[in-house]
Amino acid sequence: EIVAVLNDSFSLTKQLSDKKVLISAGPTREQIDPVRFFTNHSSGKMGFSLAEAAAELGAEVTLVAGPVQLATPRGVKRIDVITAxxxxxxxxxxxxxxxxxxxxxxxxxxxxxxxFEQKLKKQAGTLQIEFERTTDILLELGQQKKQQYLVGFAAETTDVEYYGKEKLTKKQLDAIVINDVSQEGVGFQGDTNEVLVMTKAGKEKKLALASKKVIAEQLIRQFIDDIGVE
Amino acid sequence: EIVAVLNDSFSLTKQLSDKKVLISAGPTREQIDPVRFFTNHSSGKMGFSLAEAAAELGAEVTLVAGPVQLATPRGVKRIDVITAxxxxxxxxxxxxxxxxxxxxxxxxxxxxxxxFEQKLKKQAGTLQIEFERTTDILLELGQQKKQQYLVGFAAETTDVEYYGKEKLTKKQLDAIVINDVSQEGVGFQGDTNEVLVMTKAGKEKKLALASKKVIAEQLIRQFIDDIGVE
Incomplete structure (x- = not known):
């Protein structure tokens, strides 16, 4: 069995050597003033693991990272950003x-x-803050898609599969990876994940709870299969 | 000079051995829904350095820490919290x-x-979120003060000294440590700090730009002097 695993691993080596892969990871931060901001729980671990897995397979990987404290995977070109x-x-x-x-x-x-350029002073009573939509990056990428195999993520707490499928279609994705972040061990902060992958072609595959590194490798393999890399 | 520094260091050792010190550190997070929250840039480094310095001097230190990724200083009792x-x-x-x-x-x-218990779905148009004041912890502690020597921090971007002095009086503090977070190398995220300390008794002391560890030691020494620890 060890031999089989090794063979499998060897057969994948450098399968992506002529391929370019672009991955985004982490949260974004939207400032209210110099001190306060609005953000979410993303740790960036899933995206960094995907970048690492793709780079290990020989791809030329660009990683666009929101504010996270993670080391850049070997061989990966990293671009740091803050806002959406x-x-x-x-x-x-x-x-x-x-x-x-x-x-x-x-x-x-x-x-x-x-x-606000200066820190807001506290005031009596409640405070109304008006929020506006940021650009829907995935929607834009879907609309401008040519040869790219485009994958989105969905983090949902209810009707996970329904919202995932809707997003796949609406954003013109080739595949979507769906987390149920309300489940223990799934999603943002932890080191493990369990996902459902759905493709445009109608394939559905559940990847059982495992480390984000293992899930990342399985995902990259599946995308390679779908792209039809030799 | 090395001898002088060592002597100085020895003379402080265990100066706080019969003292109890309570320190809070880090940001707090206020949830909007299971995914999104509102927070600030505090790294917790200053508070953790203060806890470390006080523990090294023999104090019994309790550290109440917001969500940060920092190791607990040796000998310190840590209580983790999320919200204000x-x-x-x-x-x-x-x-x-x-x-x-x-x-x-x-x-x-x-x-x-x-x-919200479930992740808010995106909607067209802007979104109004209503915020309310949290309890002013420092004000409450000031009002309930008995034997405690109470120290506050102020992070300001304008009229730093004015707002600092106002806070010292209004919150019934014994001392206030003022950061000008608009300055390079000062405040939240970095490893260095430069502060102005003002005491109830009218002392003012500027601590020049240094590592947070060095600033923390200087601050603890000053508070020891003020408390009159032998």
Missing amino acids: EQMYQAMLSNYDNQDLVIMSAAVADYRPVKT | EQMYQAMLSNYDNQDLVIMSAAVADYRPVKT
Whole structure:
């Protein structure tokens, strides 16, 4: 069995050696003032694991990372961003020549309409903050898609499969990876994940609870299969 | 000079051995829904350095820590919290028998009035979120003060000294440590700090730019002087 695993591993080595892969990871931060901001729980671990797995298979990997404290995987080109708008610009300007694009970042979908230059002083009573939608990066990438195999992530707490399928179609994705973040051991902060992958072609595959590194390798293998890399 | 430094260091050793010190550190997080939250840039490094310095001097240190990824200093009792309300409860329930209490956490002063149990779906148009004030922990501690020497932190971007002095009086503090977070190398995220300390008795002392560890040691020494520890 060890031999089989090794063979399997060897047969994958450098399978992506002529391929370009673009991956986003982590949260974004949307500032209210110089001190306060709005963000989410994404640790970036899933995206960094995907970048590592793709690089190990020989791909030329560009990783657009929101504010996380993770080491850059070996051989990966990293672009650091803070806000949703910066992530959008970084993804768009690197999109054209990619073979595989995975949007695993948890991009803030709302940002404060106004960012204050000075720290807001406390006041009596309640405070109303108006938020506006950020650019839907995945939707934009779907609309501008040419040769790219485009993968989105969905983190849902209810009707996980329904919302995932809807997103796959609406954003013109080739595949979607669905987390049920309400489950123990799944999603944002931990080191493990359990996902359901659905493809445009109608394939559905559940990847059982495992480390994010193992899940990342399984996902990259599946995308390779789908792209039809020899 | 090395001998002088060593002597100085030895003379301080265990100066706080019969003292109890309570310190808060880090940011707090206020949830909007299971995925999104509101927070600030505090890294917790200043508070953790203060806890370390006090413990090295022999104090019995309790550290109430918001969500940060820092190792607990040796000999320190750590209580982890997430929200401003949890931090308030933890500080209050440990307040009574303390000799020195340092509130270095950057507590969210506003939280969403409503926390949603399920992830909010995106909608067209803007989104209004109503925020309410959290409990002002430092003000409460000031009002309930007996034997405690109470220290607050102020992170300001404008009129730093003015707002600092105002806070010292209004919150009934014994000392306030003022950061100008708009300056390079000062405040939240970095490893260095430069602060102005003002005491109730009218002393003002500027501590020049140095590592947070060095600043922490200088601050603890100053508080020891003020408390009059032999």
